[in-house]
Amino acid sequence: MKWILFFGALIGSGICDQETFSGHQVFRINVRNEDEISKLNQLMNSDNLKLDLWKSPSTLGHPADVLVPSFSLREVKSFLEEHGLEYAVTVEDLQIHKEMDFIVKSYPRLVSAVKIGHSFENRLMYVLKFSTGKGRRRPAIWLNAGIHAREWIAPATAIWTARKIACDYGRDLVITSILKKMDIFLLPVANPDGYVYTHTHNRLWRKTRSVNPGSPCIGTDPNRNWNSHFGGAGTSRDPCSDMYHGPRPHSEVEVKLVADFIADHGNFKCFIDLHSYSQLVMYPYGYTTMRAGDADELDTVAQNAANAMASLSGTQYRVGSVGSAIYTSSGNSVDWAYDNGIKYAFIFELRDTGFYAFTLPADQIIPTAQETWLGLKTIMEHVQNSI
């Protein structure tokens, strides 16, 4: 199974068909002359590849859009490269939005898409809202993913989780009960500009793509940009650093949109931020190794979540505060959430522990999402019982 196929338009497959991922990918192929048209035809005529022409090249110089199923991906790429055909693969943030649209269309009474604004490069940011009740300020949970661009497993897990919540509502006791009392807001790609950049230019990009006046270096570390002990230990004031905290708190629009939304709502009880890698379930604080007031309870909840995650495939997640478990980091999202009255603030570092690191293979997406789901449910259940 391929990564990009995971996000492919799920044409024909049921939304709750979680196990098989018949993902597709759209190739935009440039045909510049008759010779290339005939090569394209040759490709389209290969029976076994099962390609689908979405948009034919009406005139030379206009590209063809071809839908390529998962199993044909490698062959198609080889063919195109071998024959010198220019092509581009549609970038996944569009596919994530297609996924989100699909979920909303399939479950209109449970799920809605809430527009919160635009990124620095003007990409639409919208959040999936899962709600069974009326009222704009029901107690709520925020699931955040992809704030660091290169941590692809986080948005992948978030999208899988979105489908899981939609499917299991009405079937699974735990999630049904949670949703009866609380709303869930899910942001699968909290840093869309960075995410796109990891597909088009640099797979290991981390930050946003905002411009830093007077510096050749681009971007701010969005997880050092929150208004909580801003600029403290574990950050950098150098715009070229991967831990640059930015010119001021919430300077990054992607951070400000989320912070303002949560603050305006005023009734969030839980904030969970998904990252990779290291296999950790952590709680505040990051700016210090000193213990937060609720550390005992949060540690217990985190331990329970980690135990639940390990129960599926034996994957070990370690537990601790951010500052002691991984490293000091000031201005991070969970410190901000906690300092703003959201007691149940957690950050997950998903698979793995350094073998594949950021470039986790596609066949680990579903297992990672499945085990993470158990951890998320554990936390959400505890939150529900506490309110």
Next chain:
Amino acid sequence: MQLRRQPLSAPRPGDTRPAAQRLAVPLLLLLALQGAAASGEPEDSGWLQDAEPSSRLLSQAARAALHFFNFRAASPSALQVLANVLDGRAWVNQKKEYKFDLVFTTEFYRAEEGEKRLGTCSAQVFFRNDKPRPAVNVTCTQLIKKERRQEEDYQLYKLMKQLKSPLNAVRIPDSHGYIAPSLRPIWNLAFLGSSYVMWQKTTPFLHYFMSQISSVKQWKTNDDAIDFDYTVLLHEFSTQEIIPCRIHLVWYPGKPLKVKYHCQERQTPEEGSGTEEGSAVALTELSNF
């Protein structure tokens, strides 16, 4: 000065432990540790024992020891990675130098699930200010028999000899984490070379993981040995930086690894130097370079 053992009790809040860990340290190993530590060291140089060394700090030191172990073993088919730290003690002095006494488990560096054999290592790691790399003393239980390891190395070597120089614009793994089976031996060999570099660069504050081979400059196999010149991207904790390192290694099964490297450090107003070089002077001959 009192020597205090790190208690292997149930997880304390704020401490970091694997969620479901129930491990017993063999008694002999315990006694050996106590024996080694009591041999007079901590009395001099103003060493103060850190009563509660963080799991992260201990893991960092253990990784440094393992990088050194892997480098010294020079066996791409028998690379080991850290599983868990079982026991660890840390000392720091006024010069902010660190010493560690560690017992940890390891597993094979393999992608395949199922082969989860654990080895055990004990190590002393010493981070000095005037030396760029930590001094390491490490012994590990044998995960596979020497003969089998040599045989697997030789098989790997034969595979590598058959590889055409391929690899011009290929990243390993690709963006999607894919390593073609034919390229896996290259990945293992690259990791071996990177182990040397990661050992050299690890400090109590910085440690590394290998992210990606970003380019292959040279892959020569016409002589006996494999001559491999490549650039690897190291992920640096806790700065989160990606450090490109150019590594040139020469490997032949059963012989010590020869390696030179040059890492590109990001220039910042705070930092002084911009580059870092190293070569395995102490352990290998550089006559072929």
